[in-house]
Amino acid sequence: MPQGIILTAIVIGLSVQALMLVGVMKLSRNHPTLEVESIEQALASGARSTFTDD
Numbered sequence: 890m891p892q893g894i895i896l897t898a899i900v901i902g903l904s905v906q907a908l909m910l911v912g913v914m915k916l917s918r919n920h921p922t923l924e925v926e927s928i929e930q931a932l933a934s935g936a937r938s939t940f941t942d943d
Contacts, residue, residue: 916928
């Protein structure tokens with residue numbers, strides 16, 4: 890039983906990391922900069938959302 894819980898925790902952790910990686914990849918593709926202010930300005934001015942389908 891404990892092995893199943895540990896394996897489930899590992900799978901959930903990897904899934905969360907994969908989802909976060911996809912979000913970061915979309916953000917970097919849409920806004921290729923490290924300047925947070927520039928990303929915020931682009932989002933505020935009505936630029937493409939970071940989570941739209943390509």
